[in-house]
Amino acid sequence: MAIIDEIKAKAKADKKTIVLPESMDKRTFEAAVKITKEGIANVVLIGTPDEIAKNGEGFDLTGITVVDPYNDPNKQKYIDKFVELRGSKGVTAESAQEQMEKDYMYYACLMCKCGDADGVVSGACHSTGNTIRPALQLLKTKPGIKSVSGFFLMETDAKEYGENGTFVFADCAVNVDFDSEKLAEIAALSAESFKSFVGAEPKVAMLSYSTKGSAKHDDVTKVAEAVKIANEKFPEIKLDGELQLDAALDPTVAALKAPGSSVAGHANTLVFPSLEAGNIGYKLVQRLAHAGAYGPVLQGLSMPVNDLSRGCYADDIVAVVAMTAVQAQNA
Numbered sequence: 001m002a003i004i005d006e007i008k009a010k011a012k013a014d015k016k017t018i019v020l021p022e023s024m025d026k027r028t029f030e031a032a033v034k035i036t037k038e039g040i041a042n043v044v045l046i047g048t049p050d051e052i053a054k055n056g057e058g059f060d061l062t063g064i065t066v067v068d069p070y071n072d073p074n075k076q077k078y079i080d081k082f083v084e085l086r087g088s089k090g091v092t093a094e095s096a097q098e099q100m101e102k103d104y105m106y107y108a109c110l111m112c113k114c115g116d117a118d119g120v121v122s123g124a125c126h127s128t129g130n131t132i133r134p135a136l137q138l139l140k141t142k143p144g145i146k147s148v149s150g151f152f153l154m155e156t157d158a159k160e161y162g163e164n165g166t167f168v169f170a171d172c173a174v175n176v177d178f179d180s181e182k183l184a185e186i187a188a189l190s191a192e193s194f195k196s197f198v199g200a201e202p203k204v205a206m207l208s209y210s211t212k213g214s215a216k217h218d219d220v221t222k223v224a225e226a227v228k229i230a231n232e233k234f235p236e237i238k239l240d241g242e243l244q245l246d247a248a249l250d251p252t253v254a255a256l257k258a259p260g261s262s263v264a265g266h267a268n269t270l271v272f273p274s275l276e277a278g279n280i281g282y283k284l285v286q287r288l289a290h291a292g293a294y295g296p297v298l299q300g301l302s303m304p305v306n307d308l309s310r311g312c313y314a315d316d317i318v319a320v321v322a323m324t325a326v327q328a329q330n331a
């Protein structure tokens, strides 16, 4: 079974409520209908009657909940919560209402925060920054987590590598700048994500252009230091580095460059040393190897919120909703 079908089956087993705030986009309606018909999640759409009538024309919305942000009995509760959370940043009842009506992503995050939904998927027509920012501001990180990061679940035909060709790649989406401490945290969150979505034991490679001191540079030291921190803080995780990609994946290269490593040659969770490397790396594998790339899925948030590519198809939205629902089951 393809990994995404396994994830959909998991989502169906304990249905969660996921908000799709982009009612200005027809793909959202197509996805909402599919998700509802397949029983993957309970869907909430946010939109005015006009938006729903215009963009949802021709779609059977039976079983889908529609929330009108101008006429919702729960709205005052969300405004109060917004002010409670962001009053210290200057948010007033007036500005909260204005922001929620202007940007439904805020409305969706407040629904989650007030316990009326379990997760949000957006980004079919908003940038990554604009999708993530309301979640960072309102939902915040899980206890003990400093930083949210973004991973891709990669499904390749290279069955000899990773977990039967399946990998987690991170951080490919969020942190433009990180130190060793943050990199160690990204590694731990990625191991948890791998375990939760793939089910097998994560083997985490901390990637670099150097293997075990073969090159000297501050960039290499940053990764080596992250390995040290991660091994001290999370001794239960199988994690090693710094490793070059070939040493991480290929047992023959691993035997030469990193003999004795419990991860080298068998890595299934790849932690990149920078956002450039992670973002370019996942796109290379997606395009040149025709791999399935599911994400970016955010890890470390207190409740699941996930982003979409603006070039996504309705089926991509369905897949990300299934992943969000599984995250909500584990939240």
Ligand code: ACO
Residues within 6 Å of the ligand: 128, 129, 130, 132, 133, 136, 137, 141, 146, 147, 148, 149, 172, 173, 174, 175, 176, 279, 295, 296, 309
């Ligand atoms: N984890 C947790 N909280 C964070 C993080 C993080 N990684 N980053 C920012 N925050 C918090 C801040 O502490 C702040 O909280 P506060 O308002 O309560 O004080 C809030 O989020 C806003 O932070 P800003 O510093 O103002 O950050 P900004 O809004 O400028 O941007 C963002 C944050 C959107 C994540 C930014 O780092 C970004 O744009 N990252 C790159 C996204 C991107 O373009 N990715 C590549 C494309 S994705 C793809 O190709 C699939």
